[in-house]
Amino acid sequence: VNSGLYALRLTPFNYTIFTVPGVASNGRINTSNLMIIGGSPDTVRHQKMTGWYKYTPTGNDSCSILVNLYKWNGTSRVTVASGVFGTSAATTTYSPFEVNLSYATADVPDTVLITVYSSALGASHIGTVLLVDNFSFSGIMKTDQIKKGASLVSLYPSPADQELTFRFTDELIPDSKLIITDVSGNVMKEVMLN
Numbered sequence: 001v002n003s004g005l006y007a008l009r010l011t012p013f014n015y016t017i018f019t020v021p022g023v024a025s026n027g028r029i030n031t032s033n034l035m036i037i038g039g040s041p042d043t044v045r046h047q048k049m050t051g052w053y054k055y056t057p058t059g060n061d062s063c064s065i066l067v068n069l070y071k072w073n074g075t076s077r078v079t080v081a082s083g084v085f086g087t088s089a090a091t092t093t094y095s096p097f098e099v100n101l102s103y104a105t106a107d108v109p110d111t112v113l114i115t116v117y118s119s120a121l122g123a124s125h126i127g128t129v130l131l132v133d134n135f136s137f138s139g140i141m142k143t144d145q146i147k148k149g150a151s152l153v154s155l156y157p158s159p160a161d162q163e164l165t166f167r168f169t170d171e172l173i174p175d176s177k178l179i180i181t182d183v184s185g186n187v188m189k190e191v192m193l194n
Contacts, residue, residue, distance in 0.1 A: 001131075001133055002052040002054075002094040002133035002134055003133065003134060004133070004134075006133075007131045007132065007133040008024055008116065008131065008132045008133065009022075009129065009130070009131050010022030010023065010024055010063075010116060010117075010118035010129075010130045010131075010132075011118055011126075011127075011128060011129050011130070012061075012118055012119055012124035012125060012126055012127075012128055013126070014126065019124045019125065019126060020121075020124055021117045021118045021119040021120065021121060021124040021128075022117070022118035022119075022128075022130065023036070023115065023116065023117055023118070024115070024116045024132075025113065025114060025115040025116070026038075026039055026040045026112070026113065026114050027039045027113045027114075027115065036113065036115050037113075038111075038113065039068075039070065039111040039112050039113035039114075040111065040112055040113075041110065041111060042069065042109060042110070042111060042112035043108055043109060043110060044109075044137065044140060045069075045080075045081070045103070045108060045109065045140055045141040046069070046081075046101055046112075046137040046138070046139065046140065046141070047100070047101060047137075047138060047139025047140060047141050048083070048098055048099055048100045048101060048137070048138055048139055049065075049067050049083070049098075049099040049101070049114070049135060049136070049137050049138075050096060050097065050098050050099075050134075050135075050136055050137075050138060051065075051096070051097055051132055051133060051134050051135040051136065052094040052095065052096055052097070052132070052133045052134045053065075053091065053094065053095060053097050053130065053131060053132045053133075054091050054092070054093065054094050054095070054130075054131040055087065055089070055090055055091050055129070055130050055131075056090055056127075056128065056129045056130075057088055057090055057119070057125075057128050058125040058126065058127035058128045059123075059125035059128075060088065060123065060125075061088065061118070061119035061120065061123065061124060061125050061128040062086055062087060062088035062119065062120055063086065063087060063088075063116075063117060063118055063119060063128075063130045064084055064085065064086040064116075064117045064120070065084065065085045065086070065097060065099055065114070065115075065116050065117075065132070066082070066083075066084050066099075066113075066114070066115045066116075066117075067082065067083050067084070067099045067101060067112065067113075067114050068081070068082045068112070068113045068114075069081040069082070069101065069109035069111070069112055069113075070109055070110065070111040070112075070113065071105075071107045071108070071109050071110050071111070072110055072111070077111075078105065078107065079104055079105075080103065080104065080105050080107045080108075080109040081101040081102060081103040081104060081109070081141075082101065082102060082104070083099040083100050083101040083102055084099060085097045085098065085099045094131075094133065097132075101141070103141055114135070116130070116132055118130040166178065178190070178191045178193055
């Protein structure tokens with residue numbers, strides 16, 4: 001542990017013919033599509049989540065910690081904010097992690113969903129170990145701190161192989177950043193947009 005008596009230990013395991021990552025969440029798994037849903041009640045516009053981790057990857061494994069804030073609008077769940085921490089670097093001692101939340105709306109959330117993966121879906125190796133401890137939220141985002149971004153109109157071709165085109169409706173805010181992640185939340189590419 002980093003402090004206290006317990007830490008969360010995640011490691012991939014064999015399931016039928018696949019190796020799947022160790023996964024922990026405050027939500028639950030929808031068995032029809034294997035998506036993690038639900039979460040815990042939370043009505044705070046957090047700025048970030050921090051904690052401590054120790055990671056021993058095997059092969060090309062990379063761990064990730066995802067945080068999503070949602071609000072039910074009467075018919076569907078809207079993403080209010082999201083953030084991700086991911087790494088493939090090994091640590092022999094506990095190291096701090098930080099998940100900065102990026103707000104998409106000015107809404108007050110009603111749910112937080114936290115998901116921790118020991119490795120990427122479809123690329124897990126037996127022997128990888130992720131320990132996480134001391135999760136906490138800090139800071140509060142006010143609605144006037146949100147910078148409105150340009151709306152995405154289209155993304156093509158889909159699926160893409162080598163080239164992907166993004167088309168926006170409005171002018172971009174200076175120093176905007178496009179972050180492309182895989183389904184596990186691992187950052188695949190970051191691009192500054194001018």
